[in-house]
Amino acid sequence: MGLVEQTQAALAELFPEPALPAAPAGEGDQEAPPRQAGVVVTDAARHGSHLDVLCRPDQVVAVARVLDQDGYFLEAISGVDWLDKGQFEVIYDYNRLGGEHCRVTVRALVDRNEPAVPTISGVFPAADWHERETFDFYGIRFQDHPNLIRILLPEDADFHPLRKDYMP
Amino acid sequence: MTVPVHLRHDETFVLNLGPQHPATHGVLRVKLTMDGEYIVKAEPVLGYIHRMHEKMAENGTFAQFMPNTARMDYLHALAFNHGWALVVERAAGIEVPERAEYIRVITVELNRIASHLLWWAAFLLDLGGFTPLLYAFDDREKIIDLLERVTGSRLTYCYLRFGGVYNDIDDEFIAGTRDFIKRLRGRMPRLYHDLVTHNIILIKRIKDIGFVTAEQCRRYGATGPVARGSGIDYDIRKNEPYSVYPEFDFDVPVFTEGDSMARYMVRMHEMEQSMRIIEQALDKLPGGPVMGKAPKVLKPEAGYYYSAVETARGSLGHRLVCNGDKNPYKLKLRSPTFSNLSLFGEVAEGMLLADALAFMGSLDLVIPEIDR
Amino acid sequence: MGEENVPASIVQFAQLDKLLNLGRANSLWPMTFGLACCAIEMMCTGGSRFDISRFGAEVFRPSPRQSDVMIVAGTINKKLELAVKTLYDQMPEPKWVIAMGNCAICGGPFKVKENYNVVEGADKLFPVDVYIPGCPPRPEALLEGIMMLEEKITGKRRWPRVQPG
Numbered sequence: 271m272g273l274v275e276q277t278q279a280a281l282a283e284l285f286p287e288p289a290l291p292a293a294p295a296g297e298g299d300q301e302a303p304p305r306q307a308g309v310v311v312t313d314a315a316r317h318g319s320h321l322d323v324l325c326r327p328d329q330v331v332a333v334a335r336v337l338d339q340d341g342y343f344l345e346a347i348s349g350v351d352w353l354d355k356g357q358f359e360v361i362y363d364y365n366r367l368g369g370e371h372c373r374v375t376v377r378a379l380v381d382r383n384e385p386a387v388p389t390i391s392g393v394f395p396a397a398d399w400h401e402r403e404t405f406d407f408y409g410i411r412f413q414d415h416p417n418l419i420r421i422l423l424p425e426d427a428d429f430h431p432l433r434k435d436y437m438p
Numbered sequence: 439m440t441v442p443v444h445l446r447h448d449e450t451f452v453l454n455l456g457p458q459h460p461a462t463h464g465v466l467r468v469k470l471t472m473d474g475e476y477i478v479k480a481e482p483v484l485g486y487i488h489r490m491h492e493k494m495a496e497n498g499t500f501a502q503f504m505p506n507t508a509r510m511d512y513l514h515a516l517a518f519n520h521g522w523a524l525v526v527e528r529a530a531g532i533e534v535p536e537r538a539e540y541i542r543v544i545t546v547e548l549n550r551i552a553s554h555l556l557w558w559a560a561f562l563l564d565l566g567g568f569t570p571l572l573y574a575f576d577d578r579e580k581i582i583d584l585l586e587r588v589t590g591s592r593l594t595y596c597y598l599r600f601g602g603v604y605n606d607i608d609d610e611f612i613a614g615t616r617d618f619i620k621r622l623r624g625r626m627p628r629l630y631h632d633l634v635t636h637n638i639i640l641i642k643r644i645k646d647i648g649f650v651t652a653e654q655c656r657r658y659g660a661t662g663p664v665a666r667g668s669g670i671d672y673d674i675r676k677n678e679p680y681s682v683y684p685e686f687d688f689d690v691p692v693f694t695e696g697d698s699m700a701r702y703m704v705r706m707h708e709m710e711q712s713m714r715i716i717e718q719a720l721d722k723l724p725g726g727p728v729m730g731k732a733p734k735v736l737k738p739e740a741g742y743y744y745s746a747v748e749t750a751r752g753s754l755g756h757r758l759v760c761n762g763d764k765n766p767y768k769l770k771l772r773s774p775t776f777s778n779l780s781l782f783g784e785v786a787e788g789m790l791l792a793d794a795l796a797f798m799g800s801l802d803l804v805i806p807e808i809d810r
Numbered sequence: 811m812g813e814e815n816v817p818a819s820i821v822q823f824a825q826l827d828k829l830l831n832l833g834r835a836n837s838l839w840p841m842t843f844g845l846a847c848c849a850i851e852m853m854c855t856g857g858s859r860f861d862i863s864r865f866g867a868e869v870f871r872p873s874p875r876q877s878d879v880m881i882v883a884g885t886i887n888k889k890l891e892l893a894v895k896t897l898y899d900q901m902p903e904p905k906w907v908i909a910m911g912n913c914a915i916c917g918g919p920f921k922v923k924e925n926y927n928v929v930e931g932a933d934k935l936f937p938v939d940v941y942i943p944g945c946p947p948r949p950e951a952l953l954e955g956i957m958m959l960e961e962k963i964t965g966k967r968r969w970p971r972v973q974p975g
Contacts, residue, residue, distance in 0.1 A: 318745055319742075346757055350759050363755070368671045395658055398780065
């Protein structure tokens with residue numbers, strides 16, 4: 271079994287329901303039915319990642335553990351502010367250090383008013399600084415993070431700059 | 439590997455390294471809790487040069503972000519240009535002509551050599567040697583002259599466009615590049631290796647200092663020469679090929695010791711491999727246009743896109759989220775040095791302060807890239 | 811910072827002041843305050859091709875207490891502005907400031923509508939003597955800036971002025 275299929279099988283155990291094709295960003299509700307949680311194979315030459323996983327916020331730690339056991343490393347954590355849908359999205363990118371290449375993108379949507387996601391810094395210490403940065407820019411609280419303070423803005427800043435409704 | 443020392447935590451003091459310090463390569467502040475000369479806890483504090491690149495990406499068009507890419511890591515600015523051009527070309531489906539791809543590779547590799555030369559000079563300046571800076575800057579000025587002929591800038595290049603490059607290279611550039619490679623190859627054994635690499639003072643200062651294991655690299659996401667110095671064979675130009683790199687025959691230097699000497703040797707060998715790539719590219723350079731067809735107003739299809747390129751410091755990623763508009767909806771820049779520096783806190787525990795600075799120099803930090 | 815406070819004393823040594831100014835102008839010791847990209851061009855000026863040592867300024871002092879001129883090379887941030895002001899205050903008199911690069915003059919490419927973190931120019935914090943535009947300015951431009959500062963200190967310029975065209 272190739273690496274992509276192997277990882278897909280390992281992750282699919284966390285998502286017992288079948289997955290529909292991915293909905294494009296920003297157009298989910300109009301054109302296609304919204305996608306259920308699940309693991310979908312994407313075109314790596316176009317999108318850069320081989321697998322796209324849409325999960326609930328409470329599942330991110332389980333997904334991180336599966337990928338840690340398979341030998342992936344955490345490449346980046348980004349936040350996206352979907353202002354019109356009232357949601358924040360946290361995107362985790364995992365990649366392999368050497369050997370065959372496979373990039374897995376894990377996305378989790380949280381409510382914009384009370385954004386809280388469990389931290390994965392217990393599994394990947396790299397997440398420590400990435401989650402601090404996402405908190406700094408968006409105000410997403412990562413539960414049980416060892417040191418959730420601002421990293422790039424001054425410590426006494428009282429705004430989250432990358433929110434779409436922020437303009438100085 | 440930490441030095442086994444009995445650390446009395448009740449007799450420690452806090453020492454502030456930076457933000458203005460000759461050896462921190464920019465504005466980095468490290469809060470050090472010290473017991474005498476030994477570090478008990480090291481905590482880097484970032485944000486002193488945070489210049490809002492991600493916010494500027496959301497409020498401008500795709501083309502307007504190209505100058506920003508050069509200001510992040512100004513030492514390897516063309517690779518940052520390349521990463522941005524790559525992700526937008528993937529998202530919008532723009533084709534790049536072959537001659538443009540070859541020119542991109544030649545200029546990016548020349549810039550990589552210039553970046554490693556400056557790293558070498560600054561590293562030795564941190565350790566107390568001033569002369570290598572003069573030799574390295576002399577060679578670097580030759581590269582800058584060549585690149586200035588084609589791009590117009592000395593440091594912060596904005597040379598790549600979506601679909602190619604905006605200016606073609608001429609015969610004088612090609613002849614000048616070949617002369618430069620011959621010159622650098624001639625100077626390397628005596629001025630670089632005899633004077634510095636085999637120097638007993640350098641060896642005593644960086645050999646067996648700052649051990650980073652492969653597992654630490656994976657847990658912290660360290661890539662580039664930091665990972666290759668710890669035995670991990672990971673180079674995006676080979677593992678996730680982009681542009682025309684598959685057509686060239688070059689090696690990826692990997693050293694397994696994991697100390698600062700290994701990272702030093704990785705970068706010295708990388709300069710030689712870059713010269714090999716440039717020679718092959720100049721020999722195989724095809725004719726044709728240097729700019730493909732790109733729409734005037736770029737509106738890529740909505741979706742999630744990622745591109746990774748290998749810069750002098752590691753894997754640079756662009757995480758782009760488009761929603762069909764003429765501005766990017768969200769751009770996240772995955773900076774290689776951000777991840778490389780995050781292992782400083784764990785590795786520097788128990789080290790002598792002077793050794794910690796040698797270790798920091800071997801990580802090759804550029805702070806504006808960390809802070810974006 | 812154009813005027814000098816001449817101490818009120820009965821006997822004024824005008825010739826000695828001129829000699830001291832000549833000495834100060836030809837041995838300006840800069841403080842290493844390279845923040846961002848302009849710092850690399852400052853290092854290139856210190857290299858052997860452009861050679862700032864001809865003007866007596868190759869001794870980059872890390873400590874503000876030992877330097878004459880602060881070359882602000884790079885962007886100043888809201889997080890950093892207190893540190894910059896402290897460094898300026900720690901420099902002993904007589905001191906000068908050169909704002910090198912667009913970021914130090916006015917915020918440069920970061921003076922945008924959504925600017926939430928960049929201080930728009932070094933002269934918002936302390937008086938600046940010479941402004942060197944460029945992003946980054948060429949090393950020759952930094953040398954011209956040092957020559958202009960020398961002209962400001964001594965009143966005379968010892969090198970020919972480059973005529974355009």
